[in-house]
Amino acid sequence: MGFLNSIYLFGLLSAVIPFLIYLWFRRRAKVIDFSTLRFILEAHRRSVRRIQLRQLIVLILRALILALIAAAIARPILSGALPGLKAQAPTACVIILDNSYSMGYEGIRGRWFDLAKKKALEVLNSLKRGDSASLILASDHPDIRFSSLIQNLDEIRLEIQNATLSYRSTDILRSIEVANELLERSGEENGEIYLITDMRRNGWQNLGGSRLKLKAHLFILPVGEESPDNIAITSVKFNRSILPVNIPVKMDVRVRNFSDAPIKDAVLELSVDGEKRRQMTISIPPGDEVRKEITYIFRTPGYHFGWIQISGDRLAADNRRFFSRYVSGGVKALCISDRTSYLTYALNPSLGLIYEESPAIIPTSLTTERFEREINDIPLESYDLLVLGAGFSMSQTVAARVVDYVENGGKLLVFLGGEDKIPDLKGLEPILPALPVQIREADPPLKLGSFDRRHPALEPFNQEMISGPLSPDFFNIYALKVKDKPENLMRFSDGTPVILDRKTGLGEVVLLNVSSWNLNWTNFPLKPIFLPLVQQIVLYLASPLQETEVGVGDRTVLDVGEIRSVKVSLISEGEFPQISLPVNESGKVEFAGTSMPGIYRIDPSSKGGRTIYLS
Incomplete structure (x- = not known):
């Protein structure tokens, strides 16, 4: 037997509260001397014993109620059937594991995603032989690891252990809908959905007005602190679309403080073509956004790439913003x-x-x-x-x-x-x-x-x-x-x-x-x-004025001219295998492999084309 929310077992200490209250307010009888009242005293003693026994039972029941409430909040789970009891119907379980980028926050007790994986394994260990399960990695695009429920729990356990964070945002409703569809197709009556998430507000925005009818019981297992310290670069914009060579251009950088505490002297850096070019410090009030203007001169024509980076918090995924720009010259x-x-x-x-x-x-x-x-x-x-x-x-x-x-x-x-x-x-x-x-x-x-x-x-x-x-x-x-x-x-x-x-x-x-x-x-x-x-x-x-900036997970179509195919490679940090993409009859290529932020270089596979940088 175990508990999904074992931290709430500290609530068992509340069981001593009724005893403390009893001891604090217990009335002490005053001793008054009377003449011999032997028979009256004997009757009084018998009455007092009955009253004390009744009070003790009530006191124990009150303490037991508080202890059971604490145990219920801690979510007890059984690893198998109790001896002598008839086995219940098999359980069909879908685990929704939030792997959006906010789960990468380094909290006091560790990284939130690692804590979530431990909870997912606890849920899996609570299942017995004959139960079936599936796993969904939840971001703004649900990643269904098993298209149907399976009874081989070791496969699911391995998927949980090997699960990695994404750089995408969250859409909780879509993942719950997918889990509900899996349970409906399974045909099992005893269905359960376990949602393990950091409870960030943006993941629940699509729930308003939803009329989703669940076939199963939904259990939400939160991880992480309520108010994490986090700052993020929310946007980087150039003051003009056409960037001439040797002419100063301005970058409008916006940084937001999402925490309840002020941020002082955070370091903001500009890197161009892989080299650090500018550095400054900024301070941000709690819950506020500041704007910084950075001036830079591109000395050579052609494509340039870079990023704005900020240091000073525990969530690295939103501390860097990439850009790619064509500089006109020659x-x-x-x-x-x-x-x-x-x-x-x-x-x-x-x-x-x-x-x-x-x-x-x-x-x-x-x-x-x-x-x-x-x-x-x-x-x-x-x-x-x-x-x-x-x-x-x-x-x-x-x-x-x-x-x-x-x-x-x-x-x-x-x-x-x-x-x-x-x-x-x-x-x-x-x-x-x-x-x-x-x-x-x-x-x-x-x-x-x-x-x-x-x-x-x-x-x-x-x-x-x-x-x-x-x-x-x-x-x-x-x-x-x-x-x-x-x-x-x-x-x-x-x-x-x-x-x-x-x-x-x-x-x-x-x-x-x-x-x-x-x-x-x-x-x-x-x-x-x-x-x-x-x-x-x-x-x-x-200038080749085409969209060169896309969000993680978005699709983009690029005009590459009269070449047959292009090769795509990631030239900034991270691992990304070089891939080849076909070009359609109109000279356009669709790229949808932006699962990782960074600078992608799109090279023509034959002569006559040009290199394009995509951030």
């Missing part, structure tokens, strides 16, 4: 225009200067005549994007080459305006989001109006920068014929589109309804907004 842009002075300066202000650091954009300029003449010798695929400026009317042959470049994954930036006549763009019509139909003179001049701040290319800007006192004036614009409902990123003050974005084939085209050179049309090239806006759009087009 973008090769081919500018095709007869007037490129303003445009090339905007793309790279340091062009022609001695500049040791890697530039964000490397422009190459060609006149429309030279581009037309040397089109067969120009490797367009070696450029990250094409930029079409003034005077870009081109033959059908050259236009077809540009269309093919975009449809196969190339990026195109088009500046309209500045010419006295409407440019001939019929050859580019299949990929353009709009066509100019009329030159409009604006008097008074137009201003930039509303814009989509959620778009990655426009995140760094505010309304003051766009339409404030230093914003540009536009004296002439094109009336446009918009087609195929492109994304309208910005409008003039009269509602006419300024920036249109359209994805076509595997590529993308951004059209700006402004002149990049003619100051009679606009003073846009002379205004402070010109350089950062052009650079942001170019970096947006050249």
Whole structure:
């Protein structure tokens, strides 16, 4: 015989309470001398003996009630049938063992998950021959270790001993539903569900309004202290989606104190590409969240990975937050225009200067005549994007080459305006989001109006920068014929589109309804907004903007292009076997193996693809 909650056996001490109360309030009789009353005294003694016996029985019953209550709370279990009693019906038992990340807390009596495994083994040892059982490891996704109830308890015992923690959250209701389904399929009448959990609040959120009808008795065996000391990094966000090389970026880090005591001088660290780069200390009031801003400069273009880590508590699973970001730099842009002075300066202000650091954009300029003449010798695929400026009317042959470049994954930036006549763009019509139909003179001049701040290319800007006192004036614009409902990123003050974005084939085209050179049309090239806006759009087009951060257990779909398969490996801490994943016909691969937090590297199995980092 044993007890599931043996700590409550201390409640047996409450059985002495009735005796203590009796001794404390026992009345002492006063001695008063009378004349001889022998017969009266004899009758009194017999009466007193009966009363004392009755009081003693009541006292013992009171103590026994308290002892039985304590024993009941301690949950006694029998390892076998009592001699002389008829054996009861076989028991069908499902053990739900919480293995969510919060069970990794290092408490005073040990790690909560280890304590839970001991309780699970105690439950298993209480079963007798002929009983059947199953095991469910409970997180937000129930892990059914046995699809049906089995009588070989040694197999279940081995599964409990080998059970490991997950990095997932908890959904208690789903695990109880699965356990109930197992018992219903078993057909056994005597069913029992044992839920062993740390009773964290987030695991019970889905129970509200539930109408679950259980076939079995549900027993909850809690482990762990009521108020553990725990701090966690709840989020890490960058101030912009596009991260240019050699430009300071800010990380917004939020850390929450989930305990009832203040946290003082906890160490917060930033690591990038496996090396520690920043360190600071923070203090957090009980139950509060603090925000820290970390500034960092990425010196090289390409994918970078890292994490924010905090020390100082007993639950390590939520002390680290990973990130993976693509840093734009060394973008090769081919500018095709007869007037490129303003445009090339905007793309790279340091062009022609001695500049040791890697530039964000490397422009190459060609006149429309030279581009037309040397089109067969120009490797367009070696450029990250094409930029079409003034005077870009081109033959059908050259236009077809540009269309093919975009449809196969190339990026195109088009500046309209500045010419006295409407440019001939019929050859580019299949990929353009709009066509100019009329030159409009604006008097008074137009201003930039509303814009989509959620778009990655426009995140760094505010309304003051766009339409404030230093914003540009536009004296002439094109009336446009918009087609195929492109994304309208910005409008003039009269509602006419300024920036249109359209994805076509595997590529993308951004059209700006402004002149990049003619100051009679606009003073846009002379205004402070010109350089950062052009650079942001170019970096947006050249960046592989895809979701690179997913939660543990989530699925993600990545666009990897025209390769047959990819290899996935974990490059941060932890063990993860390298696996190969197929790529579907549209060039996408689905990855659902995120059972462990960290940085996953996704490498193409053949040449021509690129490496992707997934955090």
